[in-house]
Amino acid sequence: MKRFELSKKELKEKVIYREKKLMGEFAHSESTFYYWLKRLREWNMVREVNSIVSLTKLGEWVSNASGDEFVHRFEFVEEFICNSCSSEGTVVIFKPIIESLHISKENSLNVKAKCPVCKKEEKIYIKNWKLDDFKNLYNNSIDNLKKFVNIKTQKI
Numbered sequence: 001m002k003r004f005e006l007s008k009k010e011l012k013e014k015v016i017y018r019e020k021k022l023m024g025e026f027a028h029s030e031s032t033f034y035y036w037l038k039r040l041r042e043w044n045m046v047r048e049v050n051s052i053v054s055l056t057k058l059g060e061w062v063s064n065a066s067g068d069e070f071v072h073r074f075e076f077v078e079e080f081i082c083n084s085c086s087s088e089g090t091v092v093i094f095k096p097i098i099e100s101l102h103i104s105k106e107n108s109l110n111v112k113a114k115c116p117v118c119k120k121e122e123k124i125y126i127k128n129w130k131l132d133d134f135k136n137l138y139n140n141s142i143d144n145l146k147k148f149v150n151i152k153t154q155k156i
């Protein structure tokens with residue numbers, strides 16, 4: 001299992017160095033780094049204590065995958081987790097309303113989903129999931145994620 005813990009300064013330098021190497025003049029700026037760090041904290045994928053950034057169990061789950069699986073897991077966290085109800089120890093997952101599942105004109109998968117705790121309903125747009133695979137990807141994500149964190153939801 002990957003271990004990850006760095007000071008915020010070290011992490012920023014590493015990310016910016018890598019970006020410049022890969023993307024040259026198109027590398028993202030420092031403010032983009034801070035934006036993403038904030039989003040990753042909001043999604044409970046990383047924690048920051050005294051300027052030390054480390055992966056949470058949820059972050060480990062995402063970072064332990066590669067290729068398509070990494071993209072699917074990242075989008076799962078981005079779209080299906082209720083940020084209002086989740087904490088680092090317990091992840092609350094929106095349950096899709098399967099009757100609402102469809103492909104939009106923009107070719108992304110759309111589905112309505114409901115939080116099992118606060119009952120909030122959201123419209124979810126997810127780019128890299130195929131319609132035929134939806135149930136499997138969702139259920140497999142839950143089965144797999146259960147090994148890393150406590151979760152609240154039901155399979156579909």
Ligand SMILES: [Zn+2]
Pocket residue numbers: 082083084085092115116117118119120
């Ligand atoms: Zn909720």
